[in-house]
Amino acid sequence: MRAMRTWDIFCNVVDNYGDIGIAWRLARGLAREHGLAVRLWVNDLRTFQRIWPAISPDADQQVCEGVAVCAWHTPFAPTRPAQVVVEAFGCALPEPYLLAMSEQSPPPVWINLEYLSAEPWVAEHHGLPSPHPRLPLTKYFFFPGYTPGTGGLLAEADVAGRRTAFVHDGMPAFWRELGLDTPQADELRVSLFAYENPALPGLLDVWAADPHPVTCLVPEGRVIPQLAAWLAVPGLRAGDTGRRGALQLHVLPFMNQDWYDRLLWACDLNFVRGEDSCVRAQWAARPLVWQAYPQADNAHWDKVNALLTHYTAGLDRTTADAVNGLWQRWNGMPIAHGMPACWAAWRSRQAAIERHAQAWCGRLGLVGTLIDKLVEFAENKLK
Template sequence: MRVTWDIFCNVVDNYGDIGVAWRLARGLAREHGLAVRLWVDDLRTFHRIWPAIDPLAAGQTSEGVAICAWHTPFVATEPARVVIEAFGCALPEAYLEAMARQSPPPVWINLEYLSAETWVAGHHGLPSPHARLPLTKYFFFPGYTADTGGLPAESGLMARREAFLERSAPGFWRDLQIGAPQADELRVSLFAYENPALSALLDAWAVDARPVTCLVPEGRIIPQLAAWLGVPSLQAGAVHQRGRLRLRILPFTDQDAYDQLLWACDLNFVRGEDSCVRAQWAARPLVWQAYPQADEAHWNKLDALLTLYTVGLDPAAACAVSGMWRHWNAMPDADGVAARWATWRARRAAIEHHAQAWCERLAGAGSLTEKLVEFAEKKLK
């Protein structure tokens, strides 16, 4: 009999939570042949990253995954053998009670946010007994080292990327109604939260010695871009030129097309968890904006990833990468963004080479999907 899995996702941070949960659900169904139900409390946001989803349907199937609307009060449902609570979303009380009535109880896993911090390995896999019910929850931490829960990555991802770059990239640019890149042109994707450093960065690009094309999927950064341009609003398809900078607004796209954008661009500005991981798998230089937290707690996460990411870079290139990341995250920095950008430009070749090498190193952490399945199977025995 197929082992059943339930994944619960409460959409909190726009697309990051559902992005990770959906990749996981697809991987479990496609690569491991598991019966997976994905419970989501905001199907409209889900629809943005996967347009095949009907935001009004109580139940539907996509990519072999049963998609269920998570409503309150929660409908009576027989729990799966493995239950994933994505990012501490708190399971419905009625579902927890049903879990407690099963013998043996389901394997209950709290999938935590990804972090490169050193404490993650020590907390990965730890049990947490429920205060009232005969249930135990296990904390599962994705991470960048082999002693953590690994990274989201579907099988064949690298082969798909290489095939795209070899055969499909010219057609990708044509579909966007953008010509092939010029020899000295830098193409940048920009997916970001609101950011006070944005105007200074755009100013630096506008006076760059070489042309910069910035491709911006519709999202939270659009009002800031419009204000910088001095226009009332921006819509998908809009193109604006200022100095050496050409800005083009793209329609919000699904996960697979966003991967292609990351593969095709020379530099990717990404935010949160899902797009950060995908940018690393793209083997392209990136600048990460961590999800802002109170008391700048996200700075620790940023520094932890920088510490790992810059291993093997020469000091000047490491300084260029760190400077851009830290400035983009409003960390204390004596230099302005123009100086940071000039330093990054000067070390671009080394940074590009490192991005490819880093992508190859990521495989050492293992696959999140495979490690979750292995963990659950051991607990089911």
């Protein structure tokens, strides 16, 4: 019987919770679905606790969901490396750990887990080796992506089943827990998780002018000051509400990962940002609008358009234009139509977009999941 494989995942928490959110989902999935001994090294446990409250921010070592969570201190204490080492998003491994890796025989499988992109070059670079300039080690670049030649998307094996059970049986209780009534027949419920965005006031204006009720649910975060300014109030915090025209705003407490998944499953439309929430929204099988992390010289526009190329493939022209227009306007691209026209086009094709969101979720499953592909890649290197 083969001994349990050991994995170390290193995560340097930068901001916005995305890096630790992905690293935590990955660590849990590896332990739960593949029976691996996983250590997750994190430099900021307090931020980690925001997305997973069971984490103790002061513990050097703790076990949570079958994962050994370790505080990543500087200087780094001597530690025997695992058989597989995942460097999340180029976070740079501690030098003492690297030296220990170089002394192992055979050396660990060293994987740099990259950020997700739908751009065409991803498949060409996926899995490429990069020898260390000083040490007898090789790092492999592992790119998540949307085609079979990439690392796939991060998802748990049971995510579809849990979503289906929630939609069938769990939504009324979820709304009650949030202090909301069951949606009216003609009501649109939207979740809004976003970076600061100059397009936000215009979006709120069109929602306020919509002929049907729009309820916007906003987890505490970076857009709260913009919402307060739009409502002309001094500030907003969890539990506060605001109304203008057809639009009712509700500010929600910051949510852990499982609660946020349920919010995505429950809403008719999800505005998401960055990588982790974008992927979760796609697995939610609901319409979404993605805001890429803003980059210098608007380099993020290429990322948005690359994902749109995949996402709208097979859609009729009118529906694809409606999806493209709202995404591009939300990301600040210089397109011909303003927010009122973009929202009207989206509303006119809403039913088709909803059907597409469900079909898209099924298509993603054919590419394979990041967890399974990562394990397969590592096992092939360990042979």
